[in-house]
Each structure stands twice: as structure tokens, then as C-alpha cells.
Amino acid sequence: MSQSESTVKKxxxxxxxxxxxVFTVFNTIFLIIATFVTLYPMYYVVVASxxxxxxxxxxxxxxxxxxxxxxxxxxxxxxxxxxxxxxxxNTFFVLFVGLAFNMTFTCLGAYFLSLKGSILVRPLSLxxxxxxxxxxxxxxxxxxxxxxxxMDSLWSLIIPGAISTYNMLxxxxxxxxxxxxxxxxxxxxxAPHYKILTQVYVPLTGATLAVxxxxxxxxxxNAWFNASLYISNTKKYPLQLVLRQILLxxxxxxxxxxxxxxxELAKYTDLVKYALIVVSCAPILLLYPFLQKFFAKGVMVxxxxx
Amino acid sequence: xxxxxxxxxxxxxxxxxFGGAYIMVIPVVVFYILFHYKPLLGAVIxxxxxxxxxxxxxxxxxxxxxxxxxxxxxxxxxxxxxxLTISLSGLIFTxxxxxxxxxxxxxxxxxxxxxxxxxISYMPHFISLVxxxxxxxxxxxxxxxxxxIMQFFGSGVNQSLLNMNSAFVPIYVLSDIWQQTGWNCIIYxxxxxxxxxxxxxxxxxxxxxxxxxxxxxxxxxxxxxxxxLLILRVxxxxxxxxxxxxxxxxxYTMETADVISSYVYRRGLIKGDYSFSxxxxxxxxxxxxxxxxxxxxxxxxxxxYGIW
Numbered sequence: 001m002s003q004s005e006s007t008v009k010k011x012x013x014x015x016x017x018x019x020x021x022v023f024t025v026f027n028t029i030f031l032i033i034a035t036f037v038t039l040y041p042m043y044y045v046v047v048a049s050x051x052x053x054x055x056x057x058x059x060x061x062x063x064x065x066x067x068x069x070x071x072x073x074x075x076x077x078x079x080x081x082x083x084x085x086x087x088x089x090n091t092f093f094v095l096f097v098g099l100a101f102n103m104t105f106t107c108l109g110a111y112f113l114s115l116k117g118s119i120l121v122r123p124l125s126l127x128x129x130x131x132x133x134x135x136x137x138x139x140x141x142x143x144x145x146x147x148x149x150x151m152d153s154l155w156s157l158i159i160p161g162a163i164s165t166y167n168m169l170x171x172x173x174x175x176x177x178x179x180x181x182x183x184x185x186x187x188x189x190x191a192p193h194y195k196i197l198t199q200v201y202v203p204l205t206g207a208t209l210a211v212x213x214x215x216x217x218x219x220x221x222n223a224w225f226n227a228s229l230y231i232s233n234t235k236k237y238p239l240q241l242v243l244r245q246i247l248l249x250x251x252x253x254x255x256x257x258x259x260x261x262x263x264e265l266a267k268y269t270d271l272v273k274y275a276l277i278v279v280s281c282a283p284i285l286l287l288y289p290f291l292q293k294f295f296a297k298g299v300m301v302x303x304x305x306x
Numbered sequence: 307x308x309x310x311x312x313x314x315x316x317x318x319x320x321x322x323x324f325g326g327a328y329i330m331v332i333p334v335v336v337f338y339i340l341f342h343y344k345p346l347l348g349a350v351i352x353x354x355x356x357x358x359x360x361x362x363x364x365x366x367x368x369x370x371x372x373x374x375x376x377x378x379x380x381x382x383x384x385x386x387x388x389x390l391t392i393s394l395s396g397l398i399f400t401x402x403x404x405x406x407x408x409x410x411x412x413x414x415x416x417x418x419x420x421x422x423x424x425x426i427s428y429m430p431h432f433i434s435l436v437x438x439x440x441x442x443x444x445x446x447x448x449x450x451x452x453x454x455i456m457q458f459f460g461s462g463v464n465q466s467l468l469n470m471n472s473a474f475v476p477i478y479v480l481s482d483i484w485q486q487t488g489w490n491c492i493i494y495x496x497x498x499x500x501x502x503x504x505x506x507x508x509x510x511x512x513x514x515x516x517x518x519x520x521x522x523x524x525x526x527x528x529x530x531x532x533x534x535l536l537i538l539r540v541x542x543x544x545x546x547x548x549x550x551x552x553x554x555x556x557x558y559t560m561e562t563a564d565v566i567s568s569y570v571y572r573r574g575l576i577k578g579d580y581s582f583s584x585x586x587x588x589x590x591x592x593x594x595x596x597x598x599x600x601x602x603x604x605x606x607x608x609x610x611y612g613i614w
Contacts, residue, residue: 017515017516019515019516019517020515020516020517023413023516024413024415027410027413027414028414028419030410031410031411031414031419031423034407034423034427035422035423035426035427037484038426038427038429038430038484038488039426039429041441041445041484042429042430042433044445044451045441057449060454060458061451061454061455061458062451062455063451105333105334105337108330108331108333108334109331109334111327111330111331112327112328112330112331112334115324115327117323118320118323118324118327119313119316119317119320120317120320120328124331124335127338128338131338131342131343131346133594133595133598134346134591134594134595135342135345135346135591136345136346136347136348136349136584136587136588136591137349137570137583137584137586137587137588137590137591138548138567138570138571138574138575138587139349139351139570139574139575139580139583139584139587140345140346140348140349140351140584140587141341141345142574142575143345143348143351143362143580144340144341144344144345144348148340159341160341162337163334163337163338192326193324193325193326193327193330194326194330197330218432221434222432222433222434222435222436224434224435224436224549225548225549225552229575240434240436243434243436243437243440244436244553247436247437247440247443248436248439248440248443248553270444273440273444274444277437277440277441280434280437281433281434281437284432284433285429285432288429288432292425
């Protein structure tokens with residue numbers, strides 16, 4: 001069957017007109033160019049970060065390979081910066097504790113919303129759905145955090161974001177897809193609800209749970225805005241906020257302290273920026289090959305929500 | 307499902323049956339009350355003259371005063387114009403890119419090549435906004451490589467492009483295309499993969515060439531996905547996220563870069579003008595909500611099913 005199919009495909013391929021052959025060539029060239037354009041900014045950053053500072057400053061236009069003598073001096077400067085180190089620690093804390101909260105709360109909510117037969121499911125769904133489309137805006141949210149006494153605490157980055165409604169709805173769909181018979185069997189055996197959740201639903205929805213971890217995790221890693229509102233103590237800054245200070249607001253006290261000569265300082269400012277970008281992206285990009293198989297699945301569970 | 311049994315009794319029966327689940331959902335309900343409905347209630351300061359020492363409920367009511375002064379202010383027109391310009395540019399340029407990209411990838415025969423292109427194309431999606439905006443800032447600065455290339459081709463630019471009003475929207479849109487096209491096209495690729503191959507066979511037997519197959523089989527095959535995503539876009543036409551704007555704009559580019567959300571942030575959270583900016587935010591929320599309802603109606607009519 002499959003063999004005959006492939007011969008059909010091959011024979012029709014040969015029948016394709018000349019126009020299509022020309023298209024295929026241009027399409028391939030275009031996609032190769034698009035891929036290079038996508039990669040180049042990232043490549044530029046990596047190459048610049050290990051270039052010689054003087055040569056980099058003198059360079060005009062594109063960068064194809066590291067200039068001058070390869071060196072990792074900029075990386076030394078990055079890790080000498082106490083703020084970067086504490087930023088990593090804070091982000092790791094928010095990431096791991098945050099994920100524990102995210103997954104627990106999301107599963108609890110999704111479990112209830114996936115119950116069949118409870119009269120509260122629909123009203124609760126509506127109340128939850130409403131918050132997705134109507135919010136009071138960032139000002140009342142900010143005042144609320146202040147009232148709750150969460151200011152200047154890493155918990156302000158964990159608890160208020162414990163549930164993303166969108167993710168919870170995805171999880172609900174996954175739970176709802178578990179065959180009713182399994183729920184019924186466990187229920188009739190007298191299993192309490194928390195056991196049905198942890199021993200029936202969770203083991204059966206592993207792939208969706210992994211996608212949730214990915215979404216929430218990337219969210220924590222990349223978040224900066226709430227921290228910029230709630231956290232004023234620089235020692236509690238998560239990584240992205242430290243990055244913003246150094247990369248966009250040009251405030252790098254530690255670099256100022258470690259390189260005294262003003263000319264030297266100007267020389268290394270950009271180099272350190274490139275190195276810092278590489279360091280901050282490294283964890284996600286290192287995990288990238290392992291996470292990759294979840295991506296397509298991730299988008300699809302989002303799309304099927306409807 | 308009208309039932310004659312009173313709600314109270316049904317609830318008691320329900321609690322008996324789902325008791326454990328009720329207890330489990332309590333933290334979730336508390337979460338939504340505390341972090342969604344309480345701030346929603348707090349939005350009443352939009353109708354008050356909020357004074358910190360009097361608190362939200364002790365401050366005096368002023369009705370629609372803040373809304374009126376916003377509508378009459380110089381900023382109103384500018385913010386609406388900028389918000390619409392940026393979101394419409396996204397609709398016109400960023401949105402079709404993913405569709406075209408998916409159609410092109412779909413024509414690739416080699417699996418390895420296809421996978422490589424895809425894997426690389428959605429890498430930028432995972433880079434944080436702070437890093438993306440830093441890269442933009444470095445590349446378009448007066449000695450960044452993008453400005454240098456422009457100079458090479460005879461452009462007279464000798465400052466950061468981020469200081470130029472005319473460059474803000476193009477920078478915003480192009481960087482969005484770079485960052486999101488690969489990711490956004492996944493959903494179209496899935497829709498393309500779901501098209502029944504027999505339709506292509508039938509078209510071929512009818513004598514359709516590649517181009518005609520694309521027009522008559524491929525495009526109708528993804529039409530529903532496209533319409534749904536298009537309608538969703540309409541629903542968010544008046545909301546441009548504040549994060550990227552705040553990271554990229556500066557005093558020189560307020561004229562084209564400042565949108566409603568960034569204005570609320572600046573006026574409210576930086577300058578501490580709580581009531582006024584809460585009113586602006588609420589106005590924006592109301593419009594967004596109306597647009598989503600409208601989008602849902604359209605979706606129901608066009609697709610036969612809604613967004614929710």
C-alpha cells in the first residue's frame with residue numbers, strides 16, 4: 001500500500017511542470033536566506049562577545065567571525081558582577097517555587113472544571129473566563145499587590161501569577177479527554193477526589209503537563225515587568241530586570257568598579273552586553289533540543305482549546 | 307436544563323457527591339477573588355479622586371471627570387492613532403508572514419531540511435523581550451551594524467534609529483516578524499498536514515497543476531484556521547502590549563511610540579496619578595471587551611462556532 005503510494009507520488013513528481021521546478025529552486029533559496037536572517041542576530045551576538053574590544057569598536061558593518069584574538073574576558077566581567085549572580089539566583093527561586101505553585105493551582109482548578117455533572121462547573125467557568133477578557137487594568141492590580149503587602153518580595157512574582165487562565169483551560173481540556181469510565185471506576189472504588197486527580201488524571205496527561213511546565217517556565221525565565229513594578233531592592237532583582245538595568249538603562253555599577261580607566265570602561269561596555277545576552281539565553285537554548293518535541297504539541301493543545 | 311428542585315437542595319446534593327473536589331477548588335477560587343476580582347473592584351478609583359491616606363473607599367466620588375479630561379486631552383487622539391497604527395501594521399505585515407512561511411515550508415520535500423528550517427525559525431520566540439529589545443538597541447544604534455549598512459548604501463542616518471519617530475513602527479513590526487513568524491506558522495502547518503491527501507489526488511486526476519492545487523485545495527484547507535486567528539486579532543485591535551513599547555521608546559519617539567497601555571503605565575505607576583490612569587485603563591479594557599464580544603459574534607457567524 002505505502003509502496004504503491006510512494007510510486008504514485010514519484011510519478012506525479014516527474015509530471016510536475018517546469019514552473020514548479022523553478023518554484024522549488026527559488027523556494028529553497030528563499031528558505032535558506034530566511035533561516036540565515038533568523039540566525040544572524042543571535043550569531044552576531046555570540047561572535048561579538050568573544051571578539052577583541054578594540055577591533056570590534058573599529059569594525060564597520062556585518063560581522064562574520066570573531067575579530068582579533070578570541071577571548072572570554074567579557075564573560076569574566078559578567079560573572080564578576082554580583083547583580084548578575086544574584087539575578088540568576090532570584091530567577092531560579094522564582095522559577096522552581098513558581099512552577100510548583102503553577103502546576104498545583106492549575107491542576108486543582110482544571111480538575112474541578114472538568115468534572116461532569118457538578119452544577120457549579122458552568123458558573124465557575126464563566127466567572128473565570130470573564131477575567132480573561134476583562135481586567136481592571138494595571139493600576140488597580142498594582143495597588144492590590146501593595147495592599148496585600150507583597151511589595152519588594154519575590155512572592156509577588158510567584159503567587160499573583162499562580163494560574164494563567166489560558167493554561168488552566170488547556171489543562172481542563174486534557175482532563176476532560178480522559179475517558180469517563182476511568183473516573184467512574186475510581187469514584188465507585190471510593191477513591192477521594194485528590195487521589196483521582198493525582199493517580200488517574202495526572203499520569204494520563206503527562207504530555208500536556210510537560211507543555212504547561214514549558215509555558216510557565218519560559219514565562220518565569222523571561223518575565224521582567226512585574227518585578228520592575230514590585231521590587232525595588234536591587235539584590236532581589238530577577239535576571240531579566242538586571243539585564244534591563246545593564247543592557248537598556250546602561251547602569252552597570254560593578255563594571256564601573258572593576259574597570260577604573262574611563263577609556264577602558266567605554267571599550268568594554270558593549271562587549272559585556274553581548275556576553276551578558278549570551279549568558280542569559282544559554283539555559284533556554286541549551287534545553288532547546290530537549291524541549292523541541294513539545295513545541296508543536298504545545299501550540300496544538302492551545303489551538304484545540306476552542 | 308430547568309429543574310424544579312430548588313438550587314439550594316441541588317447544591318447540597320452536589321456537595322455530597324463532589325465534596326472533595328469542592329475543597330480542592332477553594333484555593334483556586336480564593337486566587338481568583340484575591341488577584342482578579344478584588345482589583346476589578348479596585349478599579350472604582352477611576353470614578354474617584356483617590357487619595358492614599360483616605361484609601362480607595364474613603365476617597366470622594368468624581369463621576370466621569372477623569373474620563374472627560376482624558377477625552378479632551380491632547381494625548382487622546384495621539385494614543386488612539388498610535389495604538390491603531392501598531393496593531394494594524396501587525397495585522398497587515400506580521401499576520402500574513404506566518405501563513406506564507408507555512409505555505410512555503412509545506413512545499414519542501416526533504417524532511418531534514420524542513421525540520422532544520424522550522425527548528426531555527428522558532429528559536430527567537432523563546433528569547434526574552436528584554437534581550438530582543440537590547441539587541442535591537444545595540445544593532446540600530448549610531449554605530450550598530452544596521453545603521454552602518456544603511457550608511458553604506460548612502461543613507462545619511464547618523465543617530466540611533468530608536469531616536470527617530472518615523473522608524474519606530476517599522477522596527478517594532480520587523481522585530482515582531484523576526485521573533486514570531488516561525489512560532490506562529492506552527493498552527494498553519496498543522497492545519498496543512500490535516501488536509502486529506504485524497505483531495506490532492508482528485509485534483510491531480512482532474513488535471514490541476516501545482517498552482518491550481520494550491521488555490522483550490524490548500525488554501526480552502528487552511529481557510530478556517532486563518533479566519534479564526536484573524537478574528538482573534540480583531541478582538542485585540544485596541545490593545546498593544548506595554549512591555550515592548552516601554553523597553554523601546556524614549557523621549558524622542560513619544561509622538562509615534564506611545565500607546566494607551568504605555569501611557570497608563572507612565573502616568574499611573576511612574577507619576578502616581580492613580581485615578582486618572584485607572585480611568586484610561588478602564589476605558590481601554592471596556593473597548594477591548596466590546597471588541598472581543600464583537601469578534602466572537604463574527605466568529606459564530608462565519609465559522610459556526612465562537613472563540614469560547
